[in-house]
Amino acid sequence: MLDIRIDTKRYPDRGGRPHLALSGLRMQVARGEFVCVVGPSGCGKSTLLAIVGGLDRACAGEVSMDGAAPADLGFMFQEPRLMPWMSVLDNVLLVVPDGLREQARARAVELLRAMELGDVLDAYPGRLSGGMMRRVALARAFVNEPALLLMDEPFVSLDSPTANRLRAMLVAQWQRCQASVLFVTHDLREALALADRICFLSPSPGRVVLEYTVDLPRPRDPSGAQLEQLHAQLLARHPELLAGLPALRAEAAHD
Amino acid sequence: MSAQRFAPPASAVPARPPVPSPTSPHEPAAAAAQGAPAWREERRLRIASLLVFVLLWQLGASLADSRTLPDPLAVLARIGAETASLALPGHLAVTLGRVAVAFAVAMLVGALVGMAMGRWRKVDAFLDAWLVLGLNIPALVTIILCYVWFGLNDWAAILAVAINKIPTVVVTVREGARAVDPKLLEVARAYRLGRRTTFLRVYLPQLVPYLMAAARAGLSLIWKIVLVVELLGRSEGVGFQLNVFFQFFDITGILAYTLVFAGVVLAAEGWVLRPLERRLGAWRA
Numbered sequence: 001m002l003d004i005r006i007d008t009k010r011y012p013d014r015g016g017r018p019h020l021a022l023s024g025l026r027m028q029v030a031r032g033e034f035v036c037v038v039g040p041s042g043c044g045k046s047t048l049l050a051i052v053g054g055l056d057r058a059c060a061g062e063v064s065m066d067g068a069a070p071a072d073l074g075f076m077f078q079e080p081r082l083m084p085w086m087s088v089l090d091n092v093l094l095v096v097p098d099g100l101r102e103q104a105r106a107r108a109v110e111l112l113r114a115m116e117l118g119d120v121l122d123a124y125p126g127r128l129s130g131g132m133m134r135r136v137a138l139a140r141a142f143v144n145e146p147a148l149l150l151m152d153e154p155f156v157s158l159d160s161p162t163a164n165r166l167r168a169m170l171v172a173q174w175q176r177c178q179a180s181v182l183f184v185t186h187d188l189r190e191a192l193a194l195a196d197r198i199c200f201l202s203p204s205p206g207r208v209v210l211e212y213t214v215d216l217p218r219p220r221d222p223s224g225a226q227l228e229q230l231h232a233q234l235l236a237r238h239p240e241l242l243a244g245l246p247a248l249r250a251e252a253a254h255d
Numbered sequence: 256m257s258a259q260r261f262a263p264p265a266s267a268v269p270a271r272p273p274v275p276s277p278t279s280p281h282e283p284a285a286a287a288a289q290g291a292p293a294w295r296e297e298r299r300l301r302i303a304s305l306l307v308f309v310l311l312w313q314l315g316a317s318l319a320d321s322r323t324l325p326d327p328l329a330v331l332a333r334i335g336a337e338t339a340s341l342a343l344p345g346h347l348a349v350t351l352g353r354v355a356v357a358f359a360v361a362m363l364v365g366a367l368v369g370m371a372m373g374r375w376r377k378v379d380a381f382l383d384a385w386l387v388l389g390l391n392i393p394a395l396v397t398i399i400l401c402y403v404w405f406g407l408n409d410w411a412a413i414l415a416v417a418i419n420k421i422p423t424v425v426v427t428v429r430e431g432a433r434a435v436d437p438k439l440l441e442v443a444r445a446y447r448l449g450r451r452t453t454f455l456r457v458y459l460p461q462l463v464p465y466l467m468a469a470a471r472a473g474l475s476l477i478w479k480i481v482l483v484v485e486l487l488g489r490s491e492g493v494g495f496q497l498n499v500f501f502q503f504f505d506i507t508g509i510l511a512y513t514l515v516f517a518g519v520v521l522a523a524e525g526w527v528l529r530p531l532e533r534r535l536g537a538w539r540a
Contacts, residue, residue, distance in 0.1 A: 053445050075445035081438055085460045085538045094456060095446040124538040150445075 002029040002052070002070065002148060002180055006061035008205075009047060021047045022059070023205035031147075032178040034171075036191035039201030045184040046078075048206065049152045052182060065148060074141030074179070076154040080133035082125040082140075088112065089121040092140045104143060111139045115169055131162040138166065142173045149174070151183040155190070164222050167194060171218070192230055193222040200238075210238060325507045333511040342496075343515060350493040351519065353409070353481050357416035358473060364417070365424025366466060372425065373432020389422035394480050402488045412484045419480050424469045431465030467532045471524065478520055 009022040021044040029035045039045050050056040052063050053075050063070060074095075082091045089108060096104040112121060115135040125133055134154060141149055151170075155163040171194065174181055185191055191198045192214055200210040212234065216226055309327055316326035325333075337343035372379040372386075398415040405411035435458060443453040485494025493512050500508035 055441055055444055071447055073445070075442070077438070077442070079438070081442045083439060083457065083460070085463075085535075086456075094452075095448065098449070098452060126538065 001031060001066060002182070003062075003064045004028070004048075004052060005063070006048070006051060006059055009044070009051065009056075009059040009061070011047075020205040022051075023207055025061075025201075025207045027199055027208055029148075029180045029182055031180055034174060034181045034183065034194060034196045036195035036198045037182065037184045037201060038186065038188055038191050038198055039206060040203050041186055043201045043204050044206035045186075045201060046152050048201075049075075049150050049182065049184055053150050070148050072144070072146050073148040073150060074144065074146040076137055076141045076149070076151040078153050078156060080125070080130075080137040082133055082136055084125050087122045087124060088117060088128070088136050091125065091136055092143050095140055096143060108139070108143050111143055111173075112136070114173075115139050131158055131166065134158065134166055135169065138170060138173070142177065142179075145177045146179055149179045149181045149183075151181065153185055163190075167222065168219070170194070175218075188234070189222065189227065189231055192216070192227050193220050322504075323506060325510065329507055330510045330514060333507045334515060337508075337511055343512065346491060346493050346496045346512070347515060347519070349491050350478075350481060350485065350516070353413055353416070353485075353492065354474075354478050357413045357420065357481065358470075358477050360413065360417040361420035361424055361473060361477065362466075362470060365421045365469065366428050366462075368421070369425040369428025370432045370462070373429040373435070379429070386422055386425055389418070390426070392419075394419045394483065398480075398484050398487055407488045409489075412481075412489060415484055416477055416480050420473055420477055423476070424473060427465050427469040427472070428462065431462040434465075435461045463535050467528070467535070471528055471532075474520065474523065474528070478516070 004025065004027040006022050006025040008020065008024075010018040011021050013019040025048065027035075027037075037045055037048065047056065051059055051061070052070065053073060054063075054069065054071075065072075082088075083094065086094060089105075089112065092108045092112065093101050093104060096108070109118075109121065112118060115138060117132065117135055117139070120128065120132065125136065128136070137154070141151075155166050158166065167190070183191075183194060188198075195214050198212045198214060199208045200212070201207065202209045214230070216230065220227060312327050316324045321329070334343065368382065372382055394415075397418045401411040401415035401418070405414065439457055439461070440453070443457045448457065481492075482494035482497065485492035486498045489495050493516050496512055497509055500506075500512070
């Protein structure tokens with residue numbers, strides 16, 4: 001069980017005034033649960049992940065995973081962030097703890113094959129397309145079979161068929177290794193396609209203002225009628241909550 | 256990258272890889288096949304340039320007095336004689352030893368200081384004035400002072416050479432340390448890679464182009480300074496020997512030693528540094 005309690009998180013603003021990014025945020029993720037965090041841009045979603053991942057320790061609050069600070073985790077950033085001087089396989093093996101790399105090699109190769117990257121194991125990332133680089137980053141996040149997976153809008157700026165393929169791969173790997181996932185996005189449809197539960201954040205300073213359990217059977221069709229129906233329902237029921245989401249704003253303008 | 260006062264040569268700056276095209280895995284192989292003839296052509300040009308140089312020398316020698324400018328064959332014969340008497344190999348070995356030690360010391364100290372200055376602003380602020388001083392002190396001054404303070408010995412000689420080289424290494428490596436991508440370091444932190452792995456596999460590879468630039472510039476600077484150091488205060492080595500030839504107006508001897516020494520440095524550059532750089536930069540090809 002991942003337990004997140006953030007009382008306050010401040011940033012020094014550009015003018016020197018502190019900016020309150022998160023305030024009074026409570027969140028829990030059960031073992032093996034897939035939780036999406038949805039909120040308007042600038043509400044502190046990425047900050048939340050940085051705190052949970054231990055990248056940002058300057059905040060008042062506490063994050064614990066089964067009683068200890070989370071350490072066994074995979075992290076996917078908005079950009080692939082691969083080491084350009086390492087081959088695809090070495091990029092994945094980089095995050096394996098020292099001494100376990102040889103044992104992990106077979107698993108890494110198998111993982112990359114499952115992501116349809118079997119032909120480019122020895123290629124450098126500079127040779128790959130954007131979608132392929134994300135798949136390498138996805139394999140890197142899973143290679144240690146972590147207990148916790150943190151994902152910061154990992155599929156933005158991909159065309160939608162590519163993104164849907166990556167989402168299917170993510171769900172397949174998640175179901176296989178039963179990690180807890182905390183997935184940040186501003187795209188409600190993406191959240192509905194992926195999550196067991198969605199936590200909606202308020203505009204800055206961010207806190208959880210609504211939790212919603214997604215009752216859709218898996219596998220889900222990201223452009224299916226069921227999902228569309230749920231999307232419309234949510235929008236109708238909580239217009240004020242979701243007003244800050246850019247995708248929804250654009251739709252509201254259409255209607 | 257922003258404007259820099261001391262940038263490494265353009266070829267050494269870590270260029271972003273070309274925009275990824277919708278690749279097939281076979282593309283790299285095709286590119287390599289195309290690259291091979293270009294590489295051979297380049298080698299042909301290098302050899303041609305050497306031949307033109309020798310020809311011009313011969314031409315100059317036949318016009319000038321043979322005592323002021325001996326022709327290439329005379330110099331070649333002298334190289335043979337000096338090698339047979341073991342004088343040249345002995346002096347050369349001593350000088351190369353000094354070059355190697357001074358180079359290693361300068362690269363190590365310069366890289367460490369450069370990384371520290373690129374990483375911590377306070378260290379940078381503290382050492383910056385020293386750096387400017389170090390960059391601007393004439394080599395001759397450090398050499399004389401080292402001999403006066405530490406005596407006419409090998410350590411003073413090597414120290415003097417290293418002190419001359421360290422500031423330029425610092426400047427280049429500092430530039431590299433400032434350009435290190437914090438996003439990649441964040442990956443290392445997120446995955447709990449540990450200090451050693453982070454340094455060796457995430458941080459250091461980003462400095463490689465700068466270290467290579469410093470090494471190549473360093474080698475050419477160091478071997479020039481080593482000769483001056485030897486000329487001023489040692490009784491063996493190529494620099495000392497050149498001074499002797501100068502006293503006797505022995506131009507053939509000077510050219511013979513210079514040629515051999517330059518040949519060794521060229522070989523080090525062409526057979527060690529350039530292949531090393533090509534291997535480490537393979538991902539950018």
